[in-house]
Amino acid sequence: MAQVQLEIIRLYEDTGRLAGDFRVLVDRLWPRGLTRETVDYDQWVKELAPSTDLRRWYSHDPYRFEEFSRQYRSELDTLPKLSLIESLLEKVAFSRLVLLTATRDLEHSGAMVLKSVIREHSLFSHGLP
Numbered sequence: 001m002a003q004v005q006l007e008i009i010r011l012y013e014d015t016g017r018l019a020g021d022f023r024v025l026v027d028r029l030w031p032r033g034l035t036r037e038t039v040d041y042d043q044w045v046k047e048l049a050p051s052t053d054l055r056r057w058y059s060h061d062p063y064r065f066e067e068f069s070r071q072y073r074s075e076l077d078t079l080p081k082l083s084l085i086e087s088l089l090e091k092v093a094f095s096r097l098v099l100l101t102a103t104r105d106l107e108h109s110g111a112m113v114l115k116s117v118i119r120e121h122s123l124f125s126h127g128l129p
Contacts, residue, residue: 004122005096007109011039012102020095024088026111028055031102041100048084051075054103065108067126072113085121 007118011031017023023041028049030071031039050058058068075081088097100120101111 003057004092004114005098006119007096007113008106008109009039009099010106011100011102014100016040017098018096021098022029022088022092022095023098023100025100027101028052034060034102039100043088045084045088048076048081048114055110060105060108062105063105068110069113071115072110076114076117082121085118088115088118089122 011025011034017040022043025039025041025044025046026047026048028046030036050068054068056076058064076085098110099115101109103109104110106112109111
């Protein structure tokens with residue numbers, strides 16, 4: 001089985017869809033200043049975003065990222081969220097999964113944590129390299 005390509009793209013810097021993309025908005029809140037008609041996405045999975053309480057506590061403070069990541073991973077390690085991840089992986093078995101986010105700091109974002117969890121889940125459940 002081929003490895004799923006996984007990429008994070010900031011919505012405000014999006015250069016557009018590539019062939020084979022499955023594009024998923026992963027923010028809990030709709031991005032400011034954008035309409036649903038202008039965002040090129042296939043699915044909005046706000047259920048996979050960090051909880052409102054965790055998001056507010058974190059407040060995109062890089063000094064809190066390690067603890068945020070730990071807590072967010074714990075939130076993602078539940079059957080409903082793992083089922084959503086599995087569903088996404090089934091849709092993109094041989095293409096590219098694009099995680100769309102509005103965050104400025106991709107390195108310290110929930111999308112980055114989600115990307116690593118999806119990658120780990122795909123390795124475990126699908127035996128991907």
